[in-house]
Amino acid sequence: MxxxxxxxxxxxxxxxxxxxxxxxxxxxxxxxxxxxxxxxxxxxxxxxxxxxxxxxxxxxxxxxxxxxxxxxxxxxxxxxxxxxxxxxxxxxxxxxxxxxxxxxxxxxxxxxxxxxxxxxxxxxxxxxxxxxxxxxxxxxxxxxxxxxxxxxxxxxxxxxxxxxxxxxxxxxxxxxxxxxxxxxxxxxxxxxxxxxxxxxxxxxxxxxxxxxxxxxxxxxxxxxxxxxxxxxxxxxxxxGSINPVFLLPDQLKHHAEATAIALAASNTLGAGQFCTNPGLMVMLQSPETEHFLSTYGSQLAEQTCHDMLTPGIYTAYSAGVERLKSINGIQVLGEGKTEGLPSDAAVPVAFRVRGADFLRNDALREEYFGPASIHVIAEDTAQLLEIAKVLDGQLTSSVWCTDVDIDSFGLLFQALEGKAGRLIINGAPTGVEVGHAMVHGGPFPATTDxxxxxxxxxxxxxxxRPVSYQNYPDRLLPVELRDGNRLGIWRKLDGELTKQSL
Missing domain, CATH: 3.40.605.10 (Aldehyde Dehydrogenase; Chain A, domain 1)
Structure with a gap:
């Protein structure tokens, strides 16, 4: 190679x-x-x-x-x-x-x-x-x-x-x-x-x-x-992060198919080799959930991925998928195409598991770097909240919802504030905007700070690091702190933001 x-x-x-x-x-x-x-x-x-x-x-x-x-x-x-x-x-x-x-x-x-x-x-x-x-x-x-x-x-x-x-x-x-x-x-x-x-x-x-x-x-x-x-x-x-996605019931009632298509595309983008790849999806059991899962599996069956970044990453991904397949209580929801692929091309795969089985197995909360996803079906709202609370720190956490869902799941939004650096509504986590307000970080183990x-x-x-200068003459101060504010920058002067000089 x-x-x-x-x-x-x-x-x-x-x-x-x-x-x-x-x-x-x-x-x-x-x-x-x-x-x-x-x-x-x-x-x-x-x-x-x-x-x-x-x-x-x-x-x-x-x-x-x-x-x-x-x-x-x-x-x-x-x-x-x-x-x-x-x-x-x-x-x-x-x-x-x-x-x-x-x-x-x-x-x-x-x-x-x-x-x-x-x-x-x-x-x-x-x-x-x-x-x-x-x-x-x-x-x-x-x-x-x-x-x-x-x-x-x-x-x-x-x-x-x-x-x-x-x-x-x-x-x-x-x-x-x-x-x-x-x-x-x-x-x-x-x-x-x-x-x-x-x-x-x-x-x-x-x-x-x-x-x-x-x-x-x-x-x-x-x-x-x-x-x-x-x-x-x-x-x-x-x-790293598994970037949990919570799919709420009214969203799936009205938009199950579109949501599945969007998330399958996000999960397989770039052979799943994004730190914001949505690797965990959580939802309540319902006929609408089954429609979402069926659509997701069908979408995955049409997907192929290019070679992974390195042979080592491919080997680790393949081993991780085999490990997941060996876990009791987990089922394969869908897999991508396998024929005619390059030697180190990842095969997308999705799994489904009951909420109770997910809560019992720490291995299901680990990152599997690549186009793999675990879909957790919670028995009820209480179990869905329990799943949210046991998650480790994440780079992102997403909720796909309607206004009806927002009114019904206030406790979920509160729980997720303590879990991730970026909270997303009705959007895939892949794609990190470079701007002034972005946080690409999160609680341990997503990051160390x-x-x-x-x-x-x-x-x-x-x-x-912040440094204070006490009773310094003006000529010894950095130019940004001098009385005249020659640079015309915003400064907090006696508690108020201003560009004025002293």
Whole structure:
């Protein structure tokens, strides 16, 4: 396979070489963090231009390495470029630093009130571990890297073994952009290393934070290694989700067929290799539910999928499906086409199980990365709520419902608020909008920090910390906190948002 040939052509770095890159990033940080926002803006926009320049080559190589369709890859490059430019716009507007000013009151009794000003400052070098399933948007120049660079942090990117040549090409884009905009040496480096060295990077004192997208085992290993450091550091690991979907009775009464068609398409999109893939669907027993299940199974029978991202992912998916088939009480609802498929092509499969059996078996609440789904038929509303409450933390949770359902299932909506980072009504969870309000995160084990997001502009705050300046003279303050507000940004002045100067 092409994956194997490409991997063999790359030499892995040894630990002494990696140390050199990390120490260079630490030196670069002392310069990069002091650059005005305008220089970081130029850097980010040049990265976007460099990627656009080699778009066709990127798509060709990424298609060979990942088997993802070329149309999907073009769309992902668009998303990546737009995401980079969005962070440039955030820096340009400037208010992201969350400047807060509490003015002094020397006459306050019983004690004078000091002048205190606060803003966000960058943490330091960040190590980013990219995803297998998004060779652009969650990879070398993806949201983790770009939000860290926007915050003022150098980035060391650990190349994913599933698409090394694609990663090398995108790394070249960032390196050329850094050179053309006169960034400090060490502001970015890509590291092609063995897995054990990738884990060891987290333990080095030069690294100030970690971002990871991948499996639970990989993310948890990084988190544990960082926690054992003499000086622990934050690890923002996105580790997977089954993204439960609750199908309420009035919705199925009126829209069973359309709902089944939409969810089957979402589950099999990209061979099911999305972290937001709807892998669990919960509904009440009824004739309308049976109509939904019948339609879903029929839709699945017409589906075929392309090769999965890597042989390892295909093997894990196939083993997971066989494991599910061996569980007592679970039945195959439907399967996709199996004839004439490439060797590593996933076969979509859906299962059905009674609510009581689901509640008894933890294996049914695990993620099976690929186009598999488990359909749980609850006996009554109380059991449906019990199912919602036993679920682990998720990236998303969706409810398909009508106004009638909303009035009848208030407790379900309350329960789901504590389970996921993004709550969806009448929409498939696949497709994560890049914007200001998006949360792509969730309670453990979906991520290691439910307070953060890896998509959207709020992702920048993973790599900053608040710092207060008390009784500082104006000339020593960062420009964002000075009396004159020369940048014209929004600041909270004595509790009120304003752009006015002091």
């Amino acid at each position: 092409m994956n194997g040939k490409l991997k063999e052509s790359h030499t892995l770095l040894e630990w002494p070489e990696v140390i050199t890159y990390m120490e260079s990033a630490e030196v670069a940080f002392e310069h990069y963090r002091r650059y005005p926002a305008s220089r970081r803006i130029d850097f980010l926009r040049q990265i976007a231009r460099e990627i656009a320049t080699i778009r066709l080559n990127l798509v060709e190589i990424a298609h060979q390495e990942t088997h993802l369709p070329e149309g999907r890859l073009h769309g992902e490059i668009d998303r990546t470029i737009n995401q980079i430019n969005l962070f440039a716009e955030v820096l340009e507007e400037g208010s992201w630093v969350n400047a807060i000013i509490d003015t002094a009151n020397p006459q306050r009794i019983p004690a004078p009130k000091p002048d205190i000003r606060q803003m966000q400052l960058p943490l330091g070098p960040v190590c980013v571990y990219g995803a297998s399933n998004f060779p652009f948007a969650f990879s070398v120049a993806g949201g983790d890297t770009i939000s860290a660079l926007a915050a003022g942090c150098p980035v060391l990117y650990k190349v994913h073994e599933g698409h090394p040549q694609t990663s090398q090409l995108v790394s070249g884009c960032i390196e050329r952009a850094a050179s053309q905009t006169d960034m400090p040496q060490g502001v970015f480096a890509s590291l092609m290393v063995a897995r054990e060295i990738g884990l060891q990077v987290v333990t080095h004192p030069s690294i100030a934070a970690v971002a990871f997208t991948g499996s639970f085992s990989g993310g948890k290993a990084l988190y544990d290694a960082a926690a054992r450091r003499p000086v622990p550091i934050p690890v923002y690991a996105e580790m 439910a307070r953060s997001t890896s998509v959207g502009t709020q992702a920048i705050y993973r790599f900053t």
